[in-house]
Amino acid sequence: MKLEELKALIEEHTSEDSVNYDELNKAINVKFDALIEKKVTKAKDSGKDEHIAEFIKEQGYDNVDQFSAAVKNTKAASTELSEKVTRYEQELEQLRTDYQKTKTENEEYTYLSKLSNVDPKYQKFVMSEIKGLVSDETDFDTATETYLADNAHYLKDNESIVTKLPKTNTKTENGSGVLSILENKHHIKLE
Numbered sequence: 001m002k003l004e005e006l007k008a009l010i011e012e013h014t015s016e017d018s019v020n021y022d023e024l025n026k027a028i029n030v031k032f033d034a035l036i037e038k039k040v041t042k043a044k045d046s047g048k049d050e051h052i053a054e055f056i057k058e059q060g061y062d063n064v065d066q067f068s069a070a071v072k073n074t075k076a077a078s079t080e081l082s083e084k085v086t087r088y089e090q091e092l093e094q095l096r097t098d099y100q101k102t103k104t105e106n107e108e109y110t111y112l113s114k115l116s117n118v119d120p121k122y123q124k125f126v127m128s129e130i131k132g133l134v135s136d137e138t139d140f141d142t143a144t145e146t147y148l149a150d151n152a153h154y155l156k157d158n159e160s161i162v163t164k165l166p167k168t169n170t171k172t173e174n175g176s177g178v179l180s181i182l183e184n185k186h187h188i189k190l191e
Contacts, residue, residue, distance in 0.1 A: 005031070006028070008029060009024060009027050009031070010024060012027070024173065033139055035137075046149065052064070108127070111127050111131070111140060112124075112127060114140065114141065114144060115127055115130075115144065115149075117155055117156060118148070119154055119155065119156050120155070122154040125154075126147070126148075126151070126154050129147060129151075130143045130144050130147050131143075132146060140177050
């Protein structure tokens with residue numbers, strides 16, 4: 001602190017020829033603390049420059065400019081890689097969506113191909129009904145056979161389902177038995 005600054009502080013804290021030493025002491029301490037902080041910061045900064053220069057040389061660069069350029073290049077490369085990763089993730093998600101759609105379409109085609117004997121205007125409905133019957137115990141083919149045996153009216157006009165029944169000792173005469181009635185009503189052939 002310069003002498004002029006000290007005189008100014010004394011005059012500032014003097015009133016009616018009396019000096020308020022407590023207030024003057026506080027003001028001087030604030031000035032000294034600020035001065036000390038400034039000197040310490042300057043010392044630290046000059047030390048930082050030396051440490052920074054040492055660090056840069058350890059990294060294999062001759063000066064700050066080379067190091068800064070390398071950092072910029074690294075950031076640019078990192079940004080470019082990040083953009084590529086984002087683009088690849090989006091493409092992968094699109095491929096997953098396309099795969100799921102294709103898989104669903106293939107399953108539907110497979111199911112519809114198994115329903116070639118069903119009237120085309122009912123195929124999708126019949127397929128949804130049969131899918132409802134599919135479970136861990138019943139596969140699609142078994143569900144199809146069961147459903148179409150009970151709902152032969154969805155079949156094409158000339159088609160019929162042949163269902164094998166257990167052999168019994170009951171004989172029917174002249175087509176008047178239960179089997180004949182079922183065959184005629186549902187357009188199916190029972191053996």
